[in-house]
Amino acid sequence: MKPLRHSALGILILFWCAVGGAVADATVYAAASLTNALQDIAKEFERQHRIPVKLSFGSSAALAKQIEQGAPADLFISADLKWMDYLDDKRKIDHASRRNLLGNTxxxxxxxxxxxxxxxxxxxxxxxxxxxxxxxxxxxxxxxxxxxxxxxxxxxxxxxxxxxxxxxxxxxxxxxxxxxxxxxxxxxxxxxxxxxxxxxxxxxxxxxxHAPIVYPAALVTPSKDAKAFLDYLGTKPAGEIFRRYGFATLER
CATH class of the missing domain: 3.40.190.10 (Periplasmic binding protein-like II)
Structure with a gap:
């Protein structure tokens, strides 16, 4: 009977981890130029909210194509309007969540x-x-x-x-x-x-x-954790970090 009890306990532990004890997180796909600033902002967000943020950086074009093909992004931040429009037209983002965050030179x-x-x-x-x-x-x-x-x-x-x-x-x-x-x-x-x-x-x-350099952001999934991080990007502490790296903040 002991093996059965151990087996049942193991199943309960696995079930708890899968349903109630899993660590929530937000997966963010962002333009490569945001690397340093977002890494600093994510650390501060994680410290305050205890929500892990997974960051994936690259060309906005490549990231948009990956999202179109089903990549597991919760939030997308592009270095231009073109690639956000591309996903918006294909209904791959939550249009209502879309906002223009930053400018650059x-x-x-x-x-x-x-x-x-x-x-x-x-x-x-x-x-x-x-x-x-x-x-x-x-x-x-x-x-x-x-x-x-x-x-x-x-x-x-x-x-x-x-x-x-x-x-x-x-x-x-x-x-x-x-x-x-x-x-x-x-x-x-x-x-x-x-x-x-x-x-x-x-x-x-x-x-x-040239056209204005604008960084738009939008949710890809209805993740509450990603929404919390997106909202945090518009706060004063996040804005101070962005400006420290030389970005112009558009939402305040």
Whole structure:
């Protein structure tokens, strides 16, 4: 009879873990440029609410495609409106939960100590200002690359640079190429450039050269824990962390 009692006890323990004792959590898919800020915010949220947050970072395009195919995300934060609209149109997010959280700035960078004079304005010969490659995100799909192409086109630089462009899977990859000196220049977000000690910022692209950089967020599932984390992103403590990393907060 002892084995039976032990077996019954084991079943009860497994049942309790599956139903009543399971640890709740929130799975967040977010743009790579949010890595440092969200990691800090998640730690503070977990400390206050005792709810684990699982963070998965990457290109907004890749993450949106994964969510479309059924990836287990509870919350999605994109680096542009395009990929949130994409999921919204396919009814893969909770439209009512959608909100615009943050803004950012597009900057031109070079490897540390290898900067060169640049005037970010029409009429300046930027293609002739350097001889190597220019790194940014893939201009067809990755938000930073989309913004970069818009800015380069607006300034009249695109045709002279497109053959020298290196498109990467996300903004952090583009930054890494510049850090290693594999690209002589790069177009990334100001928030990413500020996290690096291996690049220097040569200038900012004026806001009127590209679409506004907006980070929208929306629930993918009706998870109460993800909803709590989404709400926390709009609080003063979270806003202070975002601003510390250089983001502009849009909801306050």
């Amino acid at each position: 597009l900057v031109l960078v070079a490897p540390l100590g290898k900067g060169f004079p640049v005037t970010i304005a029409k009429g300046f010969d930027f293609p002739g200002a350097f001889t190597g490659k220019l790194c940014t995100g893939q201009v067809e799909s990755v938000p930073v690359g989309i913004y970069a192409k818009e800015a380069l086109t607006h300034l009249g630089w695109w045709e002279g640079l497109k053959a020298r462009l290196v498109g990467t899977e996300d903004v952090r990859a583009a930054l890494n190429f510049v850090e290693r000196g594999e690209c002589d220049a790069g177009i990334v977000y100001q928030t990413d450039a500020k996290q690096s000690k291996k690049v220097e910022i040569l200038g900012q692209f004026p806001a009127n050269t």
